[in-house]
Amino acid sequence: xxxxxxxxxxxxxxxxxxxxxxxxxxxxxxxxxxxxxxxxxxxxxxxxxxxxxxxxxxxxxxxxxxxxxxxxxxxxxxxxxxxxxxxxxxxxxxxxxxxxxxxxxxxxxxxxxxxxxxxxxxxxxxxxxxxxxxxxxxxxxxxxxxxxxxxxxxxxxxxxxxxxxxxxxxxxxxxxxxxxxxxxxxxxxxxxxxxxxxxxxxxxxxxxxxxxxxxxxxx
Ligand code: DX5
Ligand code: ZN
Numbered sequence: 001x002x003x004x005x006x007x008x009x010x011x012x013x014x015x016x017x018x019x020x021x022x023x024x025x026x027x028x029x030x031x032x033x034x035x036x037x038x039x040x041x042x043x044x045x046x047x048x049x050x051x052x053x054x055x056x057x058x059x060x061x062x063x064x065x066x067x068x069x070x071x072x073x074x075x076x077x078x079x080x081x082x083x084x085x086x087x088x089x090x091x092x093x094x095x096x097x098x099x100x101x102x103x104x105x106x107x108x109x110x111x112x113x114x115x116x117x118x119x120x121x122x123x124x125x126x127x128x129x130x131x132x133x134x135x136x137x138x139x140x141x142x143x144x145x146x147x148x149x150x151x152x153x154x155x156x157x158x159x160x161x162x163x164x165x166x167x168x169x170x171x172x173x174x175x176x177x178x179x180x181x182x183x184x185x186x187x188x189x190x191x192x193x194x195x196x197x198x199x200x201x202x203x204x205x206x207x208x209x210x211x212x213x214x215x216x217x218x219x
Contacts, residue, residue: 003187003216004171006031006064007209008197010046011144020205021059027209032061033175033195035144036079038069041093042142049075049082056083064133066114066175066195068141069093073100080107088112088135091119101130114175116141117149121159128166133193134159138186139176145198148177153189160190180215187219 007029012020024032034052039045052063065084067075072089073096079087087104091113094100104111112133115121117140124134136156139146156174163170173193174186183194194216200208 001187001192003191003219004031004193005029005209005213005216006033006173006193006195007200008033008035008066008144008175008195010035011198011201012205013201017055018058021055021061023205024200024209025059025061027206028213029209030062031064032059033064033066033197034084035197036065036067036069036075037142040070041090042068044142049078052079052082052084062086064088064112064195066112066135067093068114073103076100076103076107080104080109084109086110086112086133088114088133090114090116090141091123092116098127098130101127105130112171112173114141115155117152121155121162124159124162128162128170129168131166131170132168133171133173134163135173135175135193135195136191137176138174138178138182141176146177148182153185156186156189156191163190178212180211183212183215184219187216 037044037046064086101111110132114135138152171193174191175195178196179199
């Protein structure tokens with residue numbers, strides 16, 4: 001099975017993001033996972049469209065924007081203008097996930113939906129035709145470096161059976177606590193899109209990314 005790795009820069013050195021992009025490209029990344037936090041939906045703040053636009057000018061990596069914000073409605077257009085290729089909203093962050101996913105699709109971009117650890121996957125049943133990526137949060141969103149929540153493996157298996165029945169391809173993503181030990185577990189459960197942050201940025205980024213890609217290929 002082809003497994004995609006989406007490095008998150010949340011735990012990277014923000015004083016030198018251009019170097020980080022080059023390291024990720026050298027390590028074999030195809031995606032860049034951009035964690036957008038507003039201090040309300042999650043208790044942390046990161047960055048917004050201007051930073052994404054600056055990064056867009058430096059790389060051709062596929063920009064996977066993960067919105068952890070209240071009122072995501074107001075941020076879809078700014079992030080598309082900034083260069084997002086995929087936008088993932090949280091099911092818990094809006095009363096109108098269907099409308100919002102439709103808006104992303106109408107803009108010609110890939111639409112993702114993320115589920116917090118306590119959110120039931122059955123909530124996605126009537127959204128499936130609008131979804132390109134389902135992102136299972138295997139930590140509570142807000143911070144890098146947290147431990148993988150094991151019971152999310154059961155959710156990945158449930159979502160796997162849902163995406164198998166969908167007529168279009170839906171990526172099955174996992175975000176939080178992914179490293180050399182947890183990657184084989186989520187792949188075995190059915191995931192094929194792995195977000196990883198703090199694991200990569202401890203020590204040698206290029207080596208860590210190559211090691212993770214190798215483990216994923218063998219799983
Ligand atoms: C958490 C973010 C993640 C985070 C993952 O709220 O959505 O993308 O960067 O970091 P690690 O891999 O450290 O769990
Ligand atoms: Zn994320």
